Amino acid sequence: MRSSLRLNAIIAVAALLAVATAAPCRAANDKPGASAAIEPQARQVLEHMGTYLAGLKSFSVTTDIKLEVSQGADTKSFVIVQKLQAERPNKLTFILKSDASNGELVCDGVNLSIFIQGLGKYLEEKSPETWEKIFQNPLAAAVISPGNAKLVTLSLLSHESATLLLSTAESAKYGGEVMLDGVKCHLIEVMSNEVDWKLWVDVGDKPLPRQFVPDLTKTFAKMAAGARGGNAALANVKVTDTVTYKDWVENPKFGEDAFVFNVPAGAVKAESLADMIGGRESGPHPLLAKAAPAIKLDLLGGGTLDLAALKGKNVVILDFWATWCGPCQKAMPIIEKVAREYKDKGVLLYAVNIQETPEEVKSFVDESGLHVPIALDKEGTVARAYLANSIPQTVIVGKDGIVQVVHVGLSPALEDELKNELDALVAGKDLAAGDNPRNSPTAAAAADKAKE
Numbered sequence: 001m002r003s004s005l006r007l008n009a010i011i012a013v014a015a016l017l018a019v020a021t022a023a024p025c026r027a028a029n030d031k032p033g034a035s036a037a038i039e040p041q042a043r044q045v046l047e048h049m050g051t052y053l054a055g056l057k058s059f060s061v062t063t064d065i066k067l068e069v070s071q072g073a074d075t076k077s078f079v080i081v082q083k084l085q086a087e088r089p090n091k092l093t094f095i096l097k098s099d100a101s102n103g104e105l106v107c108d109g110v111n112l113s114i115f116i117q118g119l120g121k122y123l124e125e126k127s128p129e130t131w132e133k134i135f136q137n138p139l140a141a142a143v144i145s146p147g148n149a150k151l152v153t154l155s156l157l158s159h160e161s162a163t164l165l166l167s168t169a170e171s172a173k174y175g176g177e178v179m180l181d182g183v184k185c186h187l188i189e190v191m192s193n194e195v196d197w198k199l200w201v202d203v204g205d206k207p208l209p210r211q212f213v214p215d216l217t218k219t220f221a222k223m224a225a226g227a228r229g230g231n232a233a234l235a236n237v238k239v240t241d242t243v244t245y246k247d248w249v250e251n252p253k254f255g256e257d258a259f260v261f262n263v264p265a266g267a268v269k270a271e272s273l274a275d276m277i278g279g280r281e282s283g284p285h286p287l288l289a290k291a292a293p294a295i296k297l298d299l300l301g302g303g304t305l306d307l308a309a310l311k312g313k314n315v316v317i318l319d320f321w322a323t324w325c326g327p328c329q330k331a332m333p334i335i336e337k338v339a340r341e342y343k344d345k346g347v348l349l350y351a352v353n354i355q356e357t358p359e360e361v362k363s364f365v366d367e368s369g370l371h372v373p374i375a376l377d378k379e380g381t382v383a384r385a386y387l388a389n390s391i392p393q394t395v396i397v398g399k400d401g402i403v404q405v406v407h408v409g410l411s412p413a414l415e416d417e418l419k420n421e422l423d424a425l426v427a428g429k430d431l432a433a434g435d436n437p438r439n440s441p442t443a444a445a446a447a448d449k450a451k452e
Contacts, residue, residue: 038166041174045186049207050161058087058254061156061208062247065147068240080147086157090130091259096143103143106261107134113261114139114276118389121270122263131157139276149243152199152212165199168192177203185210195219206250212243285406286387289432292316292397293385297352297375300361305350305375311401315342315425317349317418318395319372320388323356323364327410328392335394336372338418345426346399349373354391355380396421396431404431 053059065080080098096103102117107127112134115122128134135141135154144153155161166172175187178200185200186207196215202208216239263269270276287293295307295318310316319335321328332351339349351372353361361374377383386395394414396405405421407414424431 037171038169039173042172042188042190043162043166045174045188045201045207046162046165049201049209050155050158052205052207053156053161054159056088057251058085059156060085060247060249060252061245063147063149063153064244064246065149066240066242066244067147070238071236082144082147082149082153084153084156085254085258086131087254087259088131090127090134091254092131092134092157093259094144096146098146103146104261104264105134105140105143106259108259108261111261112137112140114143115261115264115267116143116276117264119276120267121276122261122267123270123273123276124261132159137273139273147243148214148216148241149212151197151214152209152243152245156209166190168194180210183210193218194222208248209245211245214241214243216241285403285408287395287403287406290403292395292401292403293382295352295375295382297377297382299350300353300358300365300374300376303373305373307397308401310348312399313346315345315347315399315422316397317347318386318397319349319351320354320377320383320386320391320393320395321351322354322391323360325391329368331392331394331410331414332370332372334415335418336370338415338422339372341419342422342426345422347422347426350375352377352382352388354383354388394418396425398425398430398432402430402432 061084063080063082063084065082067078067080069076069078078098080096082097083093083095085093090107091109092105092107094105104113104115106113110127111124112127113122113124114137116139123139125137128136132154135144135157141150144150151165155164158164169190169192171191173189175189175198177184178187179185180200184203186203188199188201190197190199195218198211198213198215199209200211202210220237220239292307295305297305299305307316317335317339319328319332321332323329335349335351339347349372351370352375354377356376357378358376361376365372365374375382386393390408392407392410394405394407395403396418398404404425407417411417421431
């Protein structure tokens with residue numbers, strides 16, 4: 001079970017790395033620099049593909065993604081299916097189905113609707129003028145990211161496919177004509193600083209992409225050896241990611257229902273992007289002003305966290321985290337620093353690790369140099385009780401046992417916000433009742449400064 005939990009976390013990282021995020025959209029005349037070794041025939045194949053795609057008034061395609069992650073003797077697979085229907089200039093339906101979550105993006109030419117199952121919400125706003133502008137919306141980009149096919153997906157919808165595909169290439173070579181699933185294809189092999197990849201494109205007058213295979217070796221190696229001692233959980237990871245394009249239909253005449261967004265059952269309409277992702281503009285966290293759920297967990301190195309035993313004595317900070325979570329790694333030193341400054345005022349910090357083994361956590365802590373009491377939520381029951389669906393999540397429980405503050409994600413002004421909130425709680429204020437220092441001029445100024 002322990003190895004299964006670890007692989008589930010690693011698969012989440014591998015599935016969401018989003019290869020294409022390293023490839024920004026560029027102007028048509030902004031091609032890779034002279035230092036990039038791009039073989040002429042490789043560029044020619046990609047430009048031929050781009051020209052063909054640009055000449056289509058509409059198309060549809062299904063993308064099958066098979067992701068296999070192994071570490072030692074442990075292996076687990078992950079399957080993602082993406083269905084895309086597109087009609088110029090800006091009509092689009094993208095449906096994501098996977099073992100973990102589903103998503104949907106629909107643009108009918110007037111409105112853009114985005115649904116992410118894991119959030120239970122959908123966002124609706126005015127439609128951008130082109131396909132490319134749709135994906136300037138971070139939520140739209142997020143929907144197409146799982147499985148690391150984003151680079152090719154964006155190139156299908158770009159007016160300059162070759163430029164986008166080669167935008168981060170250090171080299172690109174032509175691998176010749178090869179057979180793939182009984183079809184003759186051009187093979188393009190690209191090397192970059194972050195991710196290497198191979199692309200197979202049909203030979204002939206319909207140069208459509210058939211298969212895309214990103215190599216995530218470099219990415220995982222960098223993450224494993226990253227800041228603060230790296231991440232031992234990502235060491236010796238092997239990832240096989242195969243993206244297959246099938247069921248191509250060029251210039252179809254779509255029916256009236258092709259670009260209609262049907263609100264999924266139970267989904268709630270978000271008022272804004274911040275509301276959609278759980279930012280400050282959203283409503284209050286469901287736990288606010290309620291009694292903190294009971295916690296009784298083993299501590300790393302011995303001892304027990306019994307939240308009930310601290311009631312009436314201490315203000316308690318609970319930091320929900322995992323070793324594979326990059327924002328968690330950045331947030332924890334900040335929270336540790338603040339908690340240390342307030343220790344003499346009765347403030348205690350416990351980092352609640354979610355579903356990782358004591359060995360994994362200890363290895364990370366030893367390498368990172370952190371000095372935080374760590375509670376081991378081995379089954380994830382406490383995280384579920386605290387609705388920690390996105391991490392890092394930082395919860396402050398008052399001496400009265402009431403949840404006073406909930407931070408989701410990593411705010412650029414986290415340190416100042418925590419200090420303001422702890423000052424108020426130590427002074428006996430009830431933040432859950434509405435006396436929240438985040439709204440004070442001092443906090444606002446600190447947040448503005450952090451954004452500069």
